[in-house]
Amino acid sequence: MxxxxxxxxxxxxxxxxxxxxxxxxxxxxxxxxxxxxxxxxxxxxxxxxxxxxxxxxxxxxxxxxxxxxxxxxxxxxxxxxxxxxxxxxxxxxxxxxxxxxxxxxxxxxxxxxxxxxxxxxxxxxxxxxxxxxxxxxxxxxxxxxxxxxxxxxxxxxxxxxxxxxxxxxxAGAMPGRGEAHEPESHLIPLILDAAIGRRAAIKVYGSDYPTPDGTCIRDxxxxxxxxxxxxxxxxxxxxxxxxxxxxxxxGNGQGFSVREVIETARRVTGREIPVIEETRRPGDPAVLVASSEKIRQDLGWTPELASIEQILTSAWEWHQQRYE
Incomplete structure (x- = not known):
């Protein structure tokens, strides 16, 4: 076509x-x-x-x-x-x-x-x-x-x-292509910027949400x-x-909090990632997790790279190459 x-x-x-x-x-x-x-x-x-x-x-x-x-x-x-x-x-x-x-x-x-x-x-x-x-x-x-x-x-x-x-x-990356918004505002590339030293710290917007660790949960x-x-x-x-x-x-049908993503990034990168806590941003829901059963049933779609570790690992590999 x-x-x-x-x-x-x-x-x-x-x-x-x-x-x-x-x-x-x-x-x-x-x-x-x-x-x-x-x-x-x-x-x-x-x-x-x-x-x-x-x-x-x-x-x-x-x-x-x-x-x-x-x-x-x-x-x-x-x-x-x-x-x-x-x-x-x-x-x-x-x-x-x-x-x-x-x-x-x-x-x-x-x-x-x-x-x-x-x-x-x-x-x-x-x-x-x-x-x-x-x-x-x-x-x-x-x-x-x-x-x-x-x-x-x-x-x-x-x-x-x-x-x-x-x-x-x-999130995540393919060979030669990953997240690179200008300006960047998405959590994972911002975390990796902090890991690689392009940012002093990662900001966490809101730690008082009605979630287990107080931070937003996303799929x-x-x-x-x-x-x-x-x-x-x-x-x-x-x-x-x-x-x-x-x-x-x-979506994957499972959610990860901001803190969980940061902790996983620390394990994947082996780097210390400083955190600065800020107040909530207007318009940010506490939890957004998908049910993707409909597309799975109708079209046979299945996520193959579903874990946050897999997503972060591919993103980190690309992020390092990006700044070589």
């Missing part, structure tokens, strides 16, 4: 684009390089440097034989979204609508959407199922939920076939396992006998 990957120079989008290429697909990457580097464009892809808001370029790219879209281009910082929510609604929601309009105009009717567990907000129970209430506690989650709502209507009114994949915490999924789920979702959309509206959680 000829596939458009938006945000394909980024951490997750680039991993998925590379996997698509390895399986023989013709991949076009569209990225504005606002949070990534030209050197991270996956080998074997065609690159279009553009913003999603550029309707003309997006539509002309889609009209060049594109059969499906995997959409990763988005701002992802929950904390920042509470400071400048308008930026998130403009980039994540309005620009995504531009993409959808261009898809409709170009006759492209298959989409795999990079959503987020943040659409659930503070869950009433865990592990979280796909039918749980959608009540985001930050503007980032709301910006993604609005996209999911648009997709439901586009499916109903135009027959758009889509899969919305709600990620939990993605971590290896980026390779996540990438494989996207290919399974795309295959399902190509199967006309299957429903054209798929919604799945992607």
């Amino acid at each position: 000829r596939i458009l990957v938006t945000g394909g120079a980024g951490y997750i989008g680039g991993t998925v684009a590379g996997l698509l290429v390895s399986q023989g697909h013709d991949v076009v990457v569209l990225d504005n390089l606002g949070h990534s580097k030209r050197s991270m464009i996956p080998a074997g892809t065609t690159f279009v440097e553009a913003d999603l808001a550029d309707r003309a370029t997006v539509e002309s790219t889609l009209r060049d034989g594109i059969e499906a879209v995997l959409h990763f281009a988005a701002l992802i910082e929950a904390g920042e979204s509470m400071q400048v929510p308008e930026r998130y609604f403009r980039n994540n929601t309005a620009s995504t609508l531009t993409l959808f309009e261009a898809m409709l105009a170009a006759g492209v009717n298959k989409l795999v959407f990079s959503s987020t567990a943040a659409v659930y907000g503070e869950p009433e129970s865990t592990p979280i199922r796909e039918d749980a209430k959608l009540q985001p506690t930050n503007a980032y989650g709301e910006s993604k939920l609005l996209v999911e709502q648009m997709l439901a209507w586009l499916h109903r009114c135009h027959g758009l076939r889509y899969a919305s994949l709600r990620y939990f915490n993605v 971590y999924i290896h980026v390779r396992d996540l990438a494989k789920a996207h290919l399974l979702a795309l295959d399902a959309l190509n199967d006309e006998s299957r429903p054209g509206r798929l919604i799945y959680n992607l």
Whole structure:
């Protein structure tokens, strides 16, 4: 297939684009390089440097034989979204609508959407199922939920076939590609920065949550396992006998607290990792752990790198190579 990957120079989008290429697909990457580097464009892809808001370029790219879209281009910082929510609604929601309009105009009717567990907000129970209430506690989650709502209507009114994949915490690395956000705000690369000496310490935001050790609990999924789920979702959309509206959680189904992740990182790296305790950040739920039973049953997806040790080990190997 000829596939458009938006945000394909980024951490997750680039991993998925590379996997698509390895399986023989013709991949076009569209990225504005606002949070990534030209050197991270996956080998074997065609690159279009553009913003999603550029309707003309997006539509002309889609009209060049594109059969499906995997959409990763988005701002992802929950904390920042509470400071400048308008930026998130403009980039994540309005620009995504531009993409959808261009898809409709170009006759492209298959989409795999990079959503987020943040659409659930503070869950009433865990592990979280796909039918749980959608009540985001930050503007980032709301910006993604609005996209999911648009997709439901586009499916109903135009027959758009889509899969919305709600990620939990993605981490780990593949050869040559790992987490490298600028600026960085995700826990594992920040911890490894402290381990390697690029940061003096790791900040822990909140130690008074209603959890066993007082710190937030999150579900971590290896980026390779996540990438494989996207290919399974795309295959399902190509199967006309299957429903054209798929919604799945992607996670390991087990949670690790911030303190547990730090302790595991100390064991994996063999380094002392200083900690500074800060107050809670607004909009951070205490526990986010997924139930991924639905995608396991429907598509046969199974995480292969499920332990926090495996995730951290791959991330540490890449992190060290990154700064050699």
